[in-house]
Amino acid sequence: MAERPPQQPLQPPSEDPEGTLRRQTGAKEQPIIPDLLSLPAGGLRQWAKTSLFGSTKDTILTVVFGAILGYIAYRAVVYVFVSARWEVVFDGPLVAYMLGNRFNQTGLSHVNVWAAIYLLTATAGLIAGVSRANGNRTPLKVALKILAAPIVGVMAVLAMTRTITPALLVLGGIALFLVVRTAVPRLPDAVLRRAGWISMGLTAIAFFVLTGGDPSNVDKFGGLLLTIVVSAGGIVLSFPLGVVLALARRSSFPLIRPIAVLYIELIRGVPLITLLFMGRFAFGFFLPPGTRAPGVIPRAIVMITLFTAAYVAEVVRGGLQSVPRGQTEGAQALGLSPLKVTRLIVLPQALRNSIPALIGQFISLLKDTSLLVVIGIPELLGITEQVLAQLKFKAQGYQPETYAFVCLMYWIICFSMSRASQRLETRLGVGQR
């Protein structure tokens, strides 16, 4: 099991005189995506001289495209800071964008939301602290990176409100994160070892607090809150299902493999939107007669989960194939049972190899939640219709601002997720053994 060696300090990298570890994570020196902000060698002037104005043709191209780009940038700046009417976001509707229009009908207050955010922040702090204590080797870091992005997104926007309270609460959240992160490594070992369970527990409590103990309240959520709940639900459920499907697809038992293949190929051959319609209108056919169908949103989560799981399964299958046969043989030769060979040797390596592709899959899951608008669920994109229908904003051409804002929201979340995946990739040295 992945327990720490005795008397072994918590930071393997320090004792590495030959620099072998650095070689292992060599990708840090050569990022896959070049850093756009770093200056080219020889200084900006030299670079401009050779690259932009090296010949007459280059000069013409530079001037023409420079003019075009400059004009676009100018119009963008003017739009954002002068002509755009951002009151469609900030003058009232912001709460609707965040929580939806029917949040008040749940009888819950913003306190529930903030309490949930704080619990998740503390969880993130816990995970960050633990991975610090373990010298960044723990897969918990993955969970942190996925969690952190949405939380930061929520906080950033709540901070944009006109009153001071949300900003203070956000600062409080950041402080909480830092305090927990610093405090965690000092906790007893028994707590650290159970950090995975504790963070799962905290997340469950956060969900309980958010819904006030009644999960059916989710049906009255909307806006970004709903987008995050649906995405998080989809990610948390589709990941284990996908792993099971991937293992089933490699199983040597007679019936299991064909069933997994059938499921995966069936789901991958159907657009998500049709599955969502099935969930909306045909879900009842699959339930025993007499049972009440779950709410619209749980059904949507189920459909998104079923859809994503098929793709996760293929990604994980790729990861499984990337683990050399010798690993299985080495583990078998030690007398490990087939189950333990998979659980302790093959799967951890396969999942580590699959991280980049998995996060890509989860980013597209998050973006795919915008399809819920088609079946009438007011998530982040769907809520715009309701905001634009308000008397104050109706028929006054507020669409550009509205959609620009929604784009920005999606972008913040997705971009921070993809950055997180890149950092992880470098840290875990994916592709290098």
Place this chain on the structure above:
Amino acid sequence: MSDLTADKLRAGALKPGGTGEAIITLEHVDKFFGDFQALKDIDLVIGKQEVVVVIGPSGSGKSTVIRCINHLEKHTHGRIVVDGVELSDDVRNIQEIRRECGMVFQSFNLFPHLTVLENVTLAQRQVRKSPKAQAEQEAMDQLTRVKIPEQAPKYPGQLSGGQQQRVAIARALAMQPKVMLFDEPTSALDPEMIKEVLDAMVELAQSGMTMIVVTHEMGFARAVADRVVFMADGEIVEVGTPEHFFEDPQEDRTKLFLSQIL
């Protein structure tokens, strides 16, 4: 050459060396990969505390023999008995035999996501259910035996090939096996690292461990082996002491092979 001489040359395969008490018995073992016959009627008896070196050209089936012994490959016909337990398809039976047979691979097959110490304790904890402290003590003992206790907290990727192979030996030894199987343990190593691995194996042989070693290291065979088995085309061609084997080989195929490599 008559069949009679051939039988005589292979008769040595049936007489266990070491203490004279058989620990591994292969009787009429055949192995097919599809239509291809990798092993043809292998008869071999290994004695307790005996060191048997298996040599032969590549594709001769020597690796397949030891992979059949711990059921990484399933033999098609014949019997394989390890320490009184006959190898069958039963998973428990296979695991029991694998516990008795430590195996060292050409490509090390260390687990890259675990530290050296975790590599060596894993099977003790999971298979033997040893308490953590005891498993770690055993691991450190075995790592000390192969002279790399200081590498315990590192990851395999941080070690040299020779060090990795020694970890692999310690990992197998930590399970207290009755037999050690070596599948070309030095073939993937840089020349300067071969010696440190061979030294560990020599020490092991001197301690009385039963070993079956598939190797191209003739020096090792000459110095350490009790018996040398020469295989070609899936058959045991000739068996004998190193003296017999290197000084006075009988079979043409053996002579040809030795002339090519020596």
